[in-house]
């Protein structure tokens with residue numbers, strides 16, 4: 001009998017403000033789900049930004065938003 005429960009139903013998503021992002025990729029390093037990928041698009045400031053990839057793994061844990069030095073990430077759950 002297991003008392004531990006793995007809740008795989010928790011889903012979330014993020015929105016990255018493409019103009020605030022400086023492309024440092026700290027969020028990619030910290031995301032426990034590998035849900036963020038580097039883009040090949042430059043923003044207006046000339047930085048390669050990041051985006052939520054299509055892995056469907058984001059749990060809305062908000063770690064990425066906490067570590068982003070530019071406060072470029074909004075996290076949504078549900």
Ligand code: SF4
Nearest residue numbers: 021022024025027068
């Ligand atoms: S941590 Fe913030 S600034 Fe750095 S790549 Fe991620 S979204 Fe962009």
Ligand code: SF4
Nearest residue numbers: 031058059061062064
């Ligand atoms: S909210 Fe959590 S799982 Fe989703 S992209 Fe950010 S760090 Fe990854």
